[in-house]
Amino acid sequence: MLKIDSVEKGLVIDHIQAGKAMEIYKYLNLDKLDCSVAIIKNVKSKKLGKKDIIKVENNINMDLTVLGFIDPNITINVIDNDTIIDKIKLELPYEVINVVKCKNPRCITSIEQEIQHKFKLTDKEKKTYRCVYCDTAYE
Amino acid sequence: MLKGRSLIEPMDLSLEELDEILDLASEIVDNPSEYSDVCKGKILATLFYEPSTRTRLSFEAAMLRLGGSIMGFSSADSSSAAKGESVADTIRTIACYADIAAMRHPKEGAPKVASMSTDMPVINGGDGGHQHPTQTLTDLLTIKSLKGKLDNFTIGLCGDLKFGRTVHSLIKALSRYNNIKFVLISPEELRVPEYIREEILIKNGIEFKEVERLESVMEELDVLYMTRVQKERFFNEADYIRLKDSYILNMEKLEVAKKDMIIMHPLPRVNEISVEVDSDPRAAYFKQAKFGMYVRMSLIMKLLGVEK
Numbered sequence: 001m002l003k004i005d006s007v008e009k010g011l012v013i014d015h016i017q018a019g020k021a022m023e024i025y026k027y028l029n030l031d032k033l034d035c036s037v038a039i040i041k042n043v044k045s046k047k048l049g050k051k052d053i054i055k056v057e058n059n060i061n062m063d064l065t066v067l068g069f070i071d072p073n074i075t076i077n078v079i080d081n082d083t084i085i086d087k088i089k090l091e092l093p094y095e096v097i098n099v100v101k102c103k104n105p106r107c108i109t110s111i112e113q114e115i116q117h118k119f120k121l122t123d124k125e126k127k128t129y130r131c132v133y134c135d136t137a138y139e
Numbered sequence: 140m141l142k143g144r145s146l147i148e149p150m151d152l153s154l155e156e157l158d159e160i161l162d163l164a165s166e167i168v169d170n171p172s173e174y175s176d177v178c179k180g181k182i183l184a185t186l187f188y189e190p191s192t193r194t195r196l197s198f199e200a201a202m203l204r205l206g207g208s209i210m211g212f213s214s215a216d217s218s219s220a221a222k223g224e225s226v227a228d229t230i231r232t233i234a235c236y237a238d239i240a241a242m243r244h245p246k247e248g249a250p251k252v253a254s255m256s257t258d259m260p261v262i263n264g265g266d267g268g269h270q271h272p273t274q275t276l277t278d279l280l281t282i283k284s285l286k287g288k289l290d291n292f293t294i295g296l297c298g299d300l301k302f303g304r305t306v307h308s309l310i311k312a313l314s315r316y317n318n319i320k321f322v323l324i325s326p327e328e329l330r331v332p333e334y335i336r337e338e339i340l341i342k343n344g345i346e347f348k349e350v351e352r353l354e355s356v357m358e359e360l361d362v363l364y365m366t367r368v369q370k371e372r373f374f375n376e377a378d379y380i381r382l383k384d385s386y387i388l389n390m391e392k393l394e395v396a397k398k399d400m401i402i403m404h405p406l407p408r409v410n411e412i413s414v415e416v417d418s419d420p421r422a423a424y425f426k427q428a429k430f431g432m433y434v435r436m437s438l439i440m441k442l443l444g445v446e447k
Contacts, residue, residue: 106267108246112225115252122338133248134269135334 011062012077013054018042020071021052027066027099035059065093092127095120104136142444145254145261148270149312157279164280164437174436176206177445184237185211186229187264188220188244193406194264197428198241201435210237227256234259239443260442268302274405275308276438277431282362284430285401285423290317293359297324298366298386298411300331305405306366307335314339321347322356324386328378353386358395365404365411389413396421403427
């Protein structure tokens with residue numbers, strides 16, 4: 001089995017749906033980090049069958065709110081001195097910017113490329129996000 | 140405080156602010172001459188990216204009757220949009236010249252983008268099939284003036300409820316008043332969008348029903364709001380032709396209606412209200428157009444922070 005060193009200090013983003021790790025890598029702008037980042041694909045998982053994991057070394061102060069929008073089943077462990085010091089619980093973010101695009105062909109974002117694609121949480125129970133410009137729900 | 144604000148959708152206004160605008164509008168209706176130069180020296184820009192003679196002229200008449208001046212364009216072809224300029228850049232430029240702007244745009248959310256790009260008040264004059272808040276203010280002033288109240292009545296909305304933005308805005312605004320029952324009359328293909336049904340009506344526990352035939356509910360209504368089936372809101376011609384004549388109001392259908400019901404329509408009408416209905420005392424749609432000008436006068440004054 002492939003072995004990846006454990007993280008002494010950093011973040012372990014676990015239970016990512018198999019195949020989605022690169023998307024998460026992109027949304028969290030991990031390419032901009034100087035530290036070591038490991039992407040582990042298709043790890044055997046009791047819960048999911050298969051899963052992806054991302055390990056980030058040293059950096060523990062990232063904005064992870066977007067993960068609540070992408071997949072609230074993801075778990076995040078904060079590691080220091082080889083021990084888990086915190087488990088971050090994901091919540092639905094109030095607003096997501098430039099993560100998904102509005103699909104309404106009548107929306108102003110469909111013709112003006114420079115406008116941010118912005119969605120707001122309008123129904124927490126149903127997890128409904130709507131485009132702030134045209135009110136179309138993201139599905 | 141309304142001064143300096145934009146109006147993008149009816150829910151931007153609290154009930155108190157709505158009342159403030161409607162009360163001033165009623166005062167203007169009673170004494171228009173007292174307001175004839177309150178906006179002297181102020182300029183309204185009408186930025187109309189798609190044709191709408193009625194709404195544009197209503198805004199322009201409103202500003203002119205307040206003693207202000209107007210400038211603008213009435214189609215995208217005669218603006219910098221034809222050269223590919225963004226809405227944000229256009230509004231930033233216009234803000235150098237004008238004090239307030241009214242914008243109509245075929246794309247939904249364009250006036251919102253404009254309002255986010257400037258400190259100048261921007262009024263949404265209609266964005267695609269989305270929102271049309273000054274039509275809503277018009278409708279509210281009409282109901283308030285002719286029925287004497289904005290609560291405890293049954294309103295029937297008839298025709299194109301899917302693409303009809305006036306209907307969406309009106310439902311949102313009326314949903315905040317007490318004990319209003321909605322009767323939604325449309326073919327199945329043109330029912331209100333799911334977000335209006337789920338997040339406005341059901342979520343707020345508002346009584347409503349959806350029916351296909353106008354005749355079946357006519358006698359229940361205190362207000363009947365007719366809408367046009369708009370050709371430009373359809374993706375194909377065949378659907379338009381199939382549905383456009385589904386809902387036509389005539390004297391025969393009106394026989395069972397209440398004597399004090401009022402008939403409203405955002406205009407322009409095509410054939411959904413027979414001309415024979417025009418002389419019936421219940422027909423309120425031309426008065427509604429006049430109320431539209433008065434309520435825009437009030438709105439312009441409030442957003443500019445101008446007083447008598």
